[in-house]
Amino acid sequence: MKETTMSLLDPKEVSIDCPKCKRKNNRTIGSLKENPVVNCACGNTITVDVRYLVRELTKVDKKLGQIRKDFERAGE
Numbered sequence: 001m002k003e004t005t006m007s008l009l010d011p012k013e014v015s016i017d018c019p020k021c022k023r024k025n026n027r028t029i030g031s032l033k034e035n036p037v038v039n040c041a042c043g044n045t046i047t048v049d050v051r052y053l054v055r056e057l058t059k060v061d062k063k064l065g066q067i068r069k070d071f072e073r074a075g076e
């Protein structure tokens with residue numbers, strides 16, 4: 001079930017804030033799972049903890065509960 005939740009989040013775009021220049025780097029969860037290293041335009045590289053990110057997203061994104069419900073219903 002955990003894997004299902006993660007793949008549901010794949011198309012979701014998140015902004016990774018660069019700690020150096022505060023620039024927002026937009027990535028999808030799916031692309032971060034493939035490559036968790038974000039190269040910022042300022043030359044800084046940010047390594048994203050995707051598991052942590054997904055956990056936080058699951059916590060804040062209340063819509064996810066509904067998506068999961070729909071998903072489970074579709075599987076019936």
Ligand SMILES: [Zn+2]
Binds near residue numbers: 019021023041044
């Ligand atoms: Zn930067």
